[in-house]
Amino acid sequence: MNTQGQGVVLLQKDKFQIFMSNQPGILEFLFVPEIVSDLDIIDKNFLEQLIKLFIDSNKLTPGALTFVIAEQACFIKNIVLPPPPAVHTEPNQVVNFDLEKEINQFLERVPFDEVASVRFQLENGARICATNKIFFESFVKAFEKYGFMTNIVVPSLALGSSPILKPILDQQMANYILSADLGALRRHSFMIDQKIEQQASVLDEKKSGNSSSGNYEISDAPSGPEKKTNKKRVFLLVSVFVILIAILVFMIFNQEPV
Secondary structure (H helix, E strand, C coil): CCCCCEEEEEECCCEEEEEECCCCCEEEEECCCCCEECCEECCHHHHHHHHHHHHHHCCCCCCEEEEEECHHHCEEEEEECCCCCCCCCCHHHCCCCCHHHHHHHHHHHCCCCEEEEEEEEECCEEEEEEEEHHHHHHHHHHHHHCCCEEEEEEEHHHHCCCCCCCCCCCHHHHHHHHCCCHHHHHCCCCCCCHHHHHHHHHHHHHCCCCCCCCCEEEECCECHHHHHHHHHHHHHHHHHHHHHHHHHHHHHHCCCCC
């Protein structure tokens, strides 16, 4: 596969590393508390300014980027089915297990306003990988603002368990990621919006790859606080509407005859 103009960005909790196939070496961008703290973006404008300075000072040529979210920047949990009850277990001792409910409860505990998650199917349950959607989305949009395109955004878990994959990006690992089948990985990615899908379609027209099967299911769901906020908003609007109707009815029935 031709990797000219392709790049890898490994997003970690305290920094990101970037490799561009048309430029030598691995570059590193350390986060400062003024822009990123515990996976929260503090100042998007300042972040964009610093990334612009980083691009210019390192003379980076825009290309198509594959974003990989490191395990340390994710919340990961294995949710497995309980063992089957013993033959002589009393009915009142049987535990009802709802896998989807357990997954939703886990996602609601992930402490971000917007949560993106990927589900890895296990033989007896699922492994859930979740992170702050605003965190990686801010970096994606910052690079796109300065001419880069986005291939895909994936958790590092989606790349498999090759010994080449390490917590820190090196050239061997970057080449391994760039040689991966983007078509297969895209089905297992954190999705941002239709813009990435459109960019991916353009990139797919310029190159071909072998397809492979996967066993991941993807969800890009809001976290608990956001869902609760939406429910409160609907309830408030309905309440206001009911109050206005009540006032109107009161005024009609209490209007003095002319």
